[in-house]
Amino acid sequence: MESVKNIRNKASMDRETLTKIFSLISTIVISVVFCAMNPSFLGTKNITNLLRDMSPVLVMACGEAYVLMLGSIDLSTGTVASCAAVMMTVLLQSVGAWAYPIVILYGVFAGTMNGVLHTKLGVPSFIATLSTQAIWQSAAYLLSGGQPLSLLPAAWPLVNWAKVNVLDCIPLLFLAALVVLLIYSFVSRYTGIGRTVKSVGSNERATWLMGQNVHGAKILAFMFSGLGAAIGGIFFAVKAKSGIPTVGVQYNMLGIAAAVLGGVQMTGGKGSIFMTLLGALLITIIQNGMNVVGVDGLWQQIIFGALLLAAIFMNSDKDHKGLIVK
Amino acid sequence: MEKQVHVSRIGEEFKQEMKKQSQRERFISWAPVGILAFLVVLFSIIAQGFFSLTNLQNLLKQLAIPLVMSLGLTFVILMGSTDLSAQGLAGFVGAIMALMVVNSKNANNMGFLGILIAVVAAILVTAISGIIHIKGKLPTFMVSYAVSSIMQGFAVLSYKGEPALIRDEFFTTMSQGSFLGIPYLTYIALAMFVIAYVLQFKTRFGSYVMAIGDNEGIAKNIGVNIDLTKFKVFLWLGVCIGLVGFMGAVRLGRGEVGIGSNLVFPAITSVVVGGTSLSGGKGGVVNTLVGAMIVTVINNALVLLGVSPYVQQAVQGMIIIAAVAISIPHGKNLIVK
Amino acid sequence: MERKLLMTIRGVTKQYPGTLALNNIDMDVYGGEVLGLIGENGAGKSTLMKIMIGAETATSGTLEMHGKPYAPHTPIEAMKLGVGMVFQEQSLIMNLTVAQNIYIGREEQYVKHALVDTRRMNEDAQKVLQGLEITNIKSGTRVNRLDFADRQMVEIAKVFDSVGASEGEGSIILLDEPTSVLSEKEIQQLFRHVRRLCTRGNAVIFVSHKLDEVMEIADRICVFKDGCKVDEMPNENLDEGILYEKMVGKTASGEYYHVARQRVPEQDVVLELRKLCKRGYFADVDLQLHKGEILGICGVVGSGKEDLCAVICGDEDPTGGEILVRGQSQRFASPSQARKAASILSVPRERRVEGIIGELSAYENICMSNFDGVRQNGVISDKLAKVQAEKYVQELSIKLPSVNQRVGRLSGGNAQKVVFARILASGCDILILDHPTRGVDVGAKTEIYSIIRDIADQGKSLIVLGDTLDETIGLSNRVAVMKDGEITKMFDAPPDGKPEQVDIVKYMM
Incomplete structure (x- = not known):
């Protein structure tokens, strides 16, 4: 009995590493392939592009990673980002730079709302976030009148920072995303509530009885996810100087995929926030590389779906015999 | 003698609690019907044109697709799972079906065979995701989420850019035509309802799904073949999604990925609002019929009231949260993921 | 009356990690008798019953039914071999009808063209209920409409009927605390069914904490304690005092x-x-x-x-x-x-699911109830947490390769000491x-025990x-x-x- 348990623990520990190794090898192999097909793939210019494209995925993924770490899921990040992008465009034109804090607050609010609905009303996370996803989609459409909005040139000075590259090759946007990642990672590792998030994912019942604030940790995780999504939305808006009410939709899945490819287990408790960097990198390389080598962009969704499925499969506990999975 | 008194105190209280709980359950199980009646009365008063024969026909027409979709999901939810794959899969079915009947993009003319192929494709896909769920022990909504994305990709890829317009006259008339005042598509939906009803109440399959949703451990002990039953649930889901894809394409007149968008969410809303518990083992197809009617009535009335169509989704979102919050068991130490 | 031997149990032992739940049990079950099992919690009664219905397998020992080796792997198999159990926690599906519940898993006889003949099934279920003199329950009602006691009667009817299906050679029915939700009248009714079943050559094994009931219904009583069968006696001239004395464990x-x-x-x-x-x-x-x-x-x-x-x-x-x-x-x-x-803090009962986080290391577990103890400059320090863990590993002599060891891999005793280390580190009193x-x-x-004394010594x-x-x-x-x-x-x-x-x-x- 004891020894069976040992083997199982070992196996599940290796699974997280396995996923990371898979991601790492895929990243390298895919980069080499793309580079062979089109040498400009690893050119400075493209790397700069790649890092810029990666920024929204990264911030959304590290927020989502928090929720996945709980063993829950947030399906609303895509539309929160869309809504944030639209809000950003609208607000930049009306209140100027105040748009940034307001949209960030919106993200905190949207995330906290998910957390409260989930913990206080006991609504399963996927249904709560599926519902708020619908609500924010409606809001995005209402706010934009259903049409993509472009930012008026008068407001451009407020978003030009997104074009700035540090040392000529590292976009400021990416550095901003990195700061978010580091903060999220820090909270996860060095604060009590951050640690509680992870232990809730491993064993919610024990964490509760150990006298940790389980509900607080859950709300925090959802809040971070909403915040990450809103920052992602800001990035979309400042990058493209526009607010498209559907811009974030497919990024919900990309965020989840990036987190899982970085080693976060969808059933909770395992993985690290920081490693979502790897997942986000892999995803962006595929996205960007396919454009560079001229593969039909329509394949992307298929590839990412399959990649997500593979990552979930690799990353989950399958050898627990009596496990009931719904 | 004193002993007897002790026995009765806690025992009585326990019995009372059980009774209260079952009364509450009974009340909740009738609530959807009450809500439907209330909404009908309310909208008849405040929404001009709601209470009319034309609108009744409209309602029946609007009911068709969400009803079939939610009948498919009912069994999935009854056993405590969820499925999001319809989003991409229904679009895929619609797209390939449009490409196989007489259409604007190619010279195919397979007629009913085309529909059959499309529906079988849907069944295959749900069967595969069912197997991944059962054998891989991965939660259904995760699997279906990824599958949905993949199928959406294939759907877009199948017609590359411009979706195929359906030119087959049989199908173009089908979308508009009606018999005895009831639209053709609604007949399909009602037929599916009858089949679903028989499945739930007249077959072993129905009882087994209920048993799995109520308590999978007990079901296993009773001798229910869990894996096989789950697999059958996914086959049924495939049939429903296949039909929905077909109906959506016929309704729209073209096969595009958009058929699947805004499909899953109203369907889950219908199932849950009808009183089927997300944790499984409670409710069923009759509840779903009521739930689908509620959702259809609300959407219809919102349009009549001149509310922006963008708000519809948000309204559904709020309804579903309220419905789940009311029907789900509460307790501070319950574990909900 | 000639007593027919239904089941023999020889040398059955069940070893769980850290505990011996059953130790070399010999027991015979005869047709036509009610066998009462009594003992404290954890004395081994429920483990024995689980083995008898195939929910658990014995570590060693043999069971025979009707003279043939008997080793069911599932409760269904046991049922087919003529052993059924009425569970204390009911095993009914709430949203199915009484009839559906009685026949679930055994519907073959009612299925025609893939459809279940509900009417015939309901009629037959009604007959089963009538056979048990249960007249207030309609077989077409959904179980969640019944009150708790009625559900219990349905549960009993279900098991009676399913082992009855293989009746003839004599079946065994196990009743685990069946009376806890029943009224006095219902208990008497239940006892009548039990006796009637026995006169038909079946055996009923009756487990209850209520000694007076066991003494009322049982023909023979087996007393369990600490995983052993300590005594077995006919139910004659017994009084509760004697039974109590036999039940209590060694001091x-x-x-x-x-x-x-x-x-x-x-x-x-x-x-x-x-x-x-x-x-x-x-x-x-x-x-x-x-x-x-x-x-x-x-x-x-x-x-x-x-x-x-x-x-x-x-x-x-x-x-x-x-x-x-x-x-x-x-x-x-x-x-x-x-x-x-x-x-206030608790050491919960189900250690693996409530007391430890198996995937985390020992030092992470130990600081889980008080992060304040391992903070440095306001930030949680793994270094301090390890130092703290080392201290408790020494004090409580926890056997660990290192404090980085995942707690899920520890033996019961060491894992429990980790729990105590956490409790001590929490500073709760x-x-x-x-x-x-x-x-x-x-x-x-x-x-x-020594750790517990230490804790009390700290006030x-x-x-x-x-x-x-x-x-x-x-x-x-x-x-x-x-x-x-x-x-x-x-x-x-x-x-x-x-x-x-x-x-x-x-x-x-």
């Missing part, structure tokens, strides 16, 4: 529980319960816990002791009454609040120990629900006895005058 020497180290608690009351209630679980509990005191609570399953502890540590809400901590009335929304506001030595081997047990107060009655008595300054949700008796348990187990059992059952 270990005072040394085992470090009774010499038992201290006299101080006068200050740290925790007081006033008329504390949780509807349906316990009622009007008044208790006082003093500083430095170890208070034992004992009672059978369903006595409400576990629920009482869950309420005290904030896991569940009371429905009435007051909890006073150091004189102040408190209400806890969560164990987190109980820990922070009242310094009202501790609730729910079965602190469950699944722990003997050596580790006495070390844990902390403990409530202990012992794994055995002896343990509760051995450790405690006072012992509260609970029965049917109420405290029926309070015993003083000073080192030189520990109460006898037999006296306590009388108030428990």
